[in-house]
Amino acid sequence: LYGWTTYAQELHFSVPFRTSLQLNPALTAAIPGDFRIMSAYKNQWASIGTPFQTIYGSFDMKLLNTNEDNNQLGAGISFFSDKAGKTSMGLTQLNLHFAYVFKIGNTQFVSGGIQTGFVQRSTNYEGIKWDNQYNGVGYDPSLPSGETNLPQNRSYFDAGAGVTWEYVPNKK
Numbered sequence: 001l002y003g004w005t006t007y008a009q010e011l012h013f014s015v016p017f018r019t020s021l022q023l024n025p026a027l028t029a030a031i032p033g034d035f036r037i038m039s040a041y042k043n044q045w046a047s048i049g050t051p052f053q054t055i056y057g058s059f060d061m062k063l064l065n066t067n068e069d070n071n072q073l074g075a076g077i078s079f080f081s082d083k084a085g086k087t088s089m090g091l092t093q094l095n096l097h098f099a100y101v102f103k104i105g106n107t108q109f110v111s112g113g114i115q116t117g118f119v120q121r122s123t124n125y126e127g128i129k130w131d132n133q134y135n136g137v138g139y140d141p142s143l144p145s146g147e148t149n150l151p152q153n154r155s156y157f158d159a160g161a162g163v164t165w166e167y168v169p170n171k172k
Contacts, residue, residue, distance in 0.1 A: 030164070098113060
């Protein structure tokens with residue numbers, strides 16, 4: 001047998017519908033107008049030291065809309081940067097999104113979407129105090145931390161897919 005393991009961490013926003021391309025790539029260009037621009041900023045836990053900050057922005061638009069059957073093709077781009085606390089443990093990602101909406105009845109639509117992107121994870125360990133650096137009386141930065149082989153930066157490609165179903169009973 002041949003297998004592989006994946007790990008994931010979701011960004012969390014207080015108003016997730018403002019970051020719809022993060023929720024599902026099938027929502028690309030699922031809008032009443034021709035294009036959409038979205039952004040979000042989150043700054044949390046500032047009272048405990050260095051705050052966690054998340055920045056998000058996206059743009060998506062309809063590329064092809066066949067008026068006779070309401071099928072449409074959409075494309076978009078999104079960006080986010082997430083920095084956590086004193087280590088600035090970060091996740092930065094740039095994604096391209098594509099979706100196609102099919103009308104499957106007078107009142108129903110199904111859309112399928114894909115996204116692909118480039119991801120960079122980074123961490124800065126400067127200034128971190130580890131348990132092993134306490135000598136019983138206080139903190140001693142000259143003591144070894146005992147932490148080895150800690151990853152600092154890595155980059156990789158990411159991909160995802162999604163499907164949505166929409167029911168629109170009437171134009172109102």
